[in-house]
Amino acid sequence: MTENLLVIPYPKKVSFSQGIYEVKKTGSILFDGPDAKKIGILLRKLLLNYDLNYILKSSKSSQENNGKIYLIINSKVVPQIQGYKLIIDDSITIIGNNSAGLFYGLQTLRQLLRQFGLNIPKLVIEDYPDFLHRGIMIDISRDRVPKMETLEYIIDKLSELKINQLQLYMEHTFAYTNHKEVWEDYSPLTHDEIVYLDNYCKERFIELVPNQNTFGHMSKWLVHEKYRHLAEAPDGYTTPWGTKYDYPFSLSPAVPESINLVEELLDELLPLFDSDQVNIGCDETFDLGVGKSKELCEKYGKGKVYFDFLMKIYSIAKKHKNNVMFWGDIIENHPEFIPLLPKDMIAMVWGYEENHPFEEKCKLYSKSGLSFYVCPGTSTWNTFIGRTNNAVGNIRNAILNGKKYGAIGVLTTDWGDNGHVQHLPLSWVGYLYSAHLSWNTQDLQMRKFIDGMDM
Structure with missing residues (x-):
């Protein structure tokens, strides 16, 4: 499966799981703070290009049963500056070291949507830059x-x-x-x-x-x-x-x-x-x-x-x-x-x-x-x-x-x-x-x- 992933820059580490995640037509973008919310606004615009209607919500208050995309900034989970972790399983989660890292995770998701449409392989990407x-x-x-x-x-x-x-x-x-x-x-x-x-x-x-x-x-x-x-x-x-x-x-x-x-x-x-x-x-x-x-x-x-x-x-x-x-x-x-x-x-x-x-x-x-x-x-x-x-x-x-x-x-x-x-x-x-x-x-x-x- 790795050889079929067409992402530039190519990520540092890609691990595939069994199965395909079908992006739901409606759902929530769940953000953990004001900086993540700004990235969420960009993500919502991207999803609208695919006729997907996702609502921005705070991750602290949401009880969402439809599609979920989590946007999190956590430098302990992703210690590398500008780095990100993208998890696609039964939902989509992007964790960024900082706002920039979260933004770069979104850009990788953008390319995955362009390649696979709404049926994306389940995977985990761990990625960060060699040059800042x-x-x-x-x-x-x-x-x-x-x-x-x-x-x-x-x-x-x-x-x-x-x-x-x-x-x-x-x-x-x-x-x-x-x-x-x-x-x-x-x-x-x-x-x-x-x-x-x-x-x-x-x-x-x-x-x-x-x-x-x-x-x-x-x-x-x-x-x-x-x-x-x-x-x-x-x-x-x-x-x-x-x-x-x-x-x-x-x-x-x-x-x-x-x-x-x-x-x-x-x-x-x-x-x-x-x-x-x-x-x-x-x-x-x-x-x-x-x-x-x-x-x-x-x-x-x-x-x-x-x-x-x-x-x-x-x-x-x-x-x-x-x-x-x-x-x-x-x-x-x-x-x-x-x-x-x-x-x-x-x-x-x-x-x-x-x-x-x-x-x-x-x-x-x-x-x-x-x-x-x-x-x-x-x-x-x-x-x-x-x-x-x-x-x-x-x-x-x-x-x-x-x-x-x-x-x-x-x-x-x-x-x-x-x-x-x-x-x-x-x-x-x-x-x-x-x-x-x-x-x-x-x-x-x-x-x-x-x-x-x-x-």
Whole structure:
């Protein structure tokens, strides 16, 4: 029977009993407290989709003879954080370690109903995540800004997969009050839309983490005359792979007004999010030292100049958020500065090929004592149909090494380089596989994974 269960993420432990439980047409959702009641409201909505009429009742006062679904929060019965126990016998019982655990048990029940309808095998599922932070990042700056209904659809599906963090990567696609010329042609998210999405995520146990690049990847700002003087290399630069990039790219640490712009942006953006974290970017500053900061870099070293500007951005972000994330690729080239980073920073360790040296990178941060995420990718960008085999290998490589060396989270990225030509459905392979492995690092047979995707 186990091989017929199509649930993503696949649970840690599944025990089947004899028989089938037929979900009754009417009954009660019996909750043990106000937090369980909130999950019960979501369960009632789910059951109405199957024409099932279940009434919410306190478990202390009910004498129900029809169908019973018990919702219980008890950290002694389920000690693992975010864990749950789902029992289907002569009734349905979901026990959560906390509200999140109860919600995740509901998501498993949702998938069982989708697979089996109203005749579910009797079973016991005991389940909990290997990573407490399981995220997806979507690039909304490179040429595709999703409509609100698309973002709602993505959030709904990610919550069903027990993903609990979402980042929307932004360079210029937020409607900053004083910078209309930067975003006016790019369908930016507005203040009200951010607040709405933040609440929409929260209701589904997803943390919406602000993600605004603040150092490199600033071309959409720096091409405008108003900001051009802030650029490290206003006329472009030669990339590490030998091609010419014809536009300004990074803010220059040698220009004092650069950090003022960063402060203005973060002061406006960050208070809109309830999350206590922020991703400040700071990746791929390839032009650092080739323009206005050349003299500084020659005098102090490129690593020192990068580190000092990173610390200035960190100090601004800390006014609003307790934990500051940054992409780790540049600091990895100057590992002597890693021990100097504040311990409330979180390095985002990224790489997108199947053979990326995640073990080496994870070991570096693990030895330093700095918290870190592993950040693989969906392997869809710069393609029309994706690179599925590479995505699976890359995600597996990242997550298994992250688990081995103590990463605190996973953020699987979906970029839009060079026109964002890929369509959203292609990215779901990466979303789903990351959702499984970040919850349950026991690898899933690929046939079962594919069948689970179809459900």
